[in-house]
Amino acid sequence: MSELREVQVRDNVWVWGFDGDGPAASYGANCVAVVADAGVVLIDTLLSPAHARRVEAALRQKTDRPVRLVVLTHHHADHTWGAVHFVRQGALLVAHRACRERMAADHPGQLAARRGQAEAAELLSEVVLVLPSLTFDQGIGVHLGVEVEVWHPGHGHTPGDAFVYLPDAAVAVCGDLVFHRYHFNYQDADLAGVRRGLEALRSLDAEVFVPGHGLPGGPEVLQAQAAYHDAVEEVVRQGLAAGKGEAEVTGELQARFPGYGLTSALPVTYARVREWLLRPARGGRA
Numbered sequence: 570m571s572e573l574r575e576v577q578v579r580d581n582v583w584v585w586g587f588d589g590d591g592p593a594a595s596y597g598a599n600c601v602a603v604v605a606d607a608g609v610v611l612i613d614t615l616l617s618p619a620h621a622r623r624v625e626a627a628l629r630q631k632t633d634r635p636v637r638l639v640v641l642t643h644h645h646a647d648h649t650w651g652a653v654h655f656v657r658q659g660a661l662l663v664a665h666r667a668c669r670e671r672m673a674a675d676h677p678g679q680l681a682a683r684r685g686q687a688e689a690a691e692l693l694s695e696v697v698l699v700l701p702s703l704t705f706d707q708g709i710g711v712h713l714g715v716e717v718e719v720w721h722p723g724h725g726h727t728p729g730d731a732f733v734y735l736p737d738a739a740v741a742v743c744g745d746l747v748f749h750r751y752h753f754n755y756q757d758a759d760l761a762g763v764r765r766g767l768e769a770l771r772s773l774d775a776e777v778f779v780p781g782h783g784l785p786g787g788p789e790v791l792q793a794q795a796a797y798h799d800a801v802e803e804v805v806r807q808g809l810a811a812g813k814g815e816a817e818v819t820g821e822l823q824a825r826f827p828g829y830g831l832t833s834a835l836p837v838t839y840a841r842v843r844e845w846l847l848r849p850a851r852g853g854r855a
Contacts, residue, residue: 590830592689606714608637614651621651642744644671664701668729725766741775749783755841
């Protein structure tokens with residue numbers, strides 16, 4: 570496991586993650602801490618208890634206040650499997666209802682399969698699956714001395730997406746509605762919904778946007794994500810018209826976005842965008 574990356578975006582808001590895109594780096598996912606008067610709100614918990622312990626050690630350099638609440642932005646393992654570390658300490662685990670449903674349905678089989686992979690077996694040996702004990706459908710407000718708003722923008726990256734808005738700090742924690750210099754994972758995405766999710770984020774009075782993967786930034790982070798979706802659609806559409814297959818199209822996407830992480834997601838990108846473009850009533854971006 571590499572060195573933990575730390576970015577402080579406000580006096581009481583920190584972002585932690587690992588550079589890289591393999592399991593040891595939790596695929597470049599971010600964990601965000603909001604330190605409030607009555608305790609800490611943690612947003613996403615990375616891939617394993619080992620990752621969560623590294624975050625906790627960094628958090629303890631900032632505050633001794635307990636983690637009261639853990640908010641999950643969606644069900645993917647790189648954002649959720651570290652949660653057990655904080656739940657065991659008494660933190661309340663919160664997510665959208667559909668996030669909980671997907672965790673319950675998908676995670677047992679996924680964990681068993683990934684423990685059979687040499688690169689992840691040891692890292693995942695401590696994972697104990699836990700489910701959110703508090704769920705919501707549209708949104709929820711948290712008041713611990715700092716106002717924290719959690720919103721569901723609809724099915725975007727996944728059916729159970731949530732983003733977190735800190736109105737007093739003008740900070741939005743985007744979850745995987747936004748990837749910054751990482752290839753977007755379209756596996757569970759609604760391709761029109763991901764654009765609606767970006768519009769919901771744009772509607773906030775936020776100055777700082779924390780992506781699910783990659784470094785925080787300003788509104789340009791949202792602009793870059795929208796441009797990425799446009800480019801992916803264009804490359805796949807042109808590839809289909811020219812009779813190109815997966816290998817050629819994914820190679821063009823790598824060349825279009827040099828240095829981006831999560832290239833392993835590109836075959837799924839090709840398959841999902843191709844399927845979407847070829848739907849008779851769709852024909853492209855809604």
